[in-house]
Amino acid sequence: MDVQHSPRIWSDFPELAAGVLLAEGITADAAPDLDRFTAIAKERLAAGTEADLPEIQAWRRAFSKMGLKPTQYRCAAESLLRRFRKEGSLPRIHPLIDLCNAVSLAYAIPVAVFDRARVAGSMEVRHAYGDETYLTFGGEVERPEPGEVIFADAERRAHARRWSNRQSGHSAVRESTGAVLIVAEAMHGTARADVEALTAALAEELSRTWSARPETSIRSS
Template sequence: MDFHHSPQIRSAFPELAAGVVFAQGITPDAAPDLERFTAVAKERLAAGTEADLPEIQAWRRAFSKMGLKPTQYRCASESLLRRFRKEGSLPRIHPLIDLCNAVSLAYAVPVAVFDLAHVARSLEVRHAVGEETYLTFGGEVERPDPGEVIFADAEGRAHARRWTNRQSGYSAVRDTTDSVLIVAEAMHATAAADVAELTTALARELERAWPTVREVTIENR
């Protein structure tokens, strides 16, 4: 699986730091340690709201640069932190999704996870041409706006819209998921170091909680 950001994205957002974790052998019956990550989020939110965090502020600037209103379209980590702050917890969906959400809370960094059985050959973060197809979680098909930042595979499917705002239902993790690509992206001043720490912590928890995992690979860029 080839994952990369287009040269245009790299040029427009030179501050971007990304980390990738590839794992095989995922099952729906693991029990990851979520509490150690959510405890970090609780401590950080005790001093203010998610809007005060430098990680979130950096993504708000990026969304503004893309021509999006940051309080209308939030990055995934801001949406999770906002819900967590208001409700005190997040719903349980699948052990891997729950883990990625908890890690995203702790680091205030968007973490996306894709079922590779539903991604065609490659995944590129790039500007849409307007002909790509995006499947919502409700089963509706949309077409991203031309110029919108998306995660696109080799067959023109958009697996995320508005960059880190919303993932597709097509490649969402499900009980049959085995191989996954997990992507963390950040823009703040210490993004490179924080993303490297995040991917290491995530990989260790994957290996601990999933004895069935056959391979875990980390790459930071």
């Protein structure tokens, strides 16, 4: 598969479980089933807020361990759930992004989606050296802080900053995207089982909507 986690990541976060999918044949004119996933999210949020969910609590602990204030830098799943709880829906961006956001809501697990053609070589989740480049969605170039957890490719381009906090505009899915790399990561008590369920559900919907046959892999320490 095209993504791996560094030995230090596994050492520092042995509770981590990751699901990886590679899929081709993605188009921007599809209509995935989002309702069944958002219904699950609504049911879970009816009993409290996203901060009460064990999946989110685990990521908050991870952010604290990385020296980040969890309420200032939130994992992507928490940000989505927070917006969904307040607004009742999420904006539509691209069918695949919409699907992955809905799945992320249902499982409270961050799901990163990358345009495979925009990633040089393989991807590694690792600590930054400080010389990597990160392109924001606004077109600005940033350099991650040394030691910050990033998604880095072979050209030392950072495709995500602060691990599951913010993705790069460089490899964002767009209308021309055909092949994608999808990564789901969790650290709570039932992380591996839930990541397996999420990966299976996402693979099923990719097959149904795009007739894709995604390659999948589950990793844990």
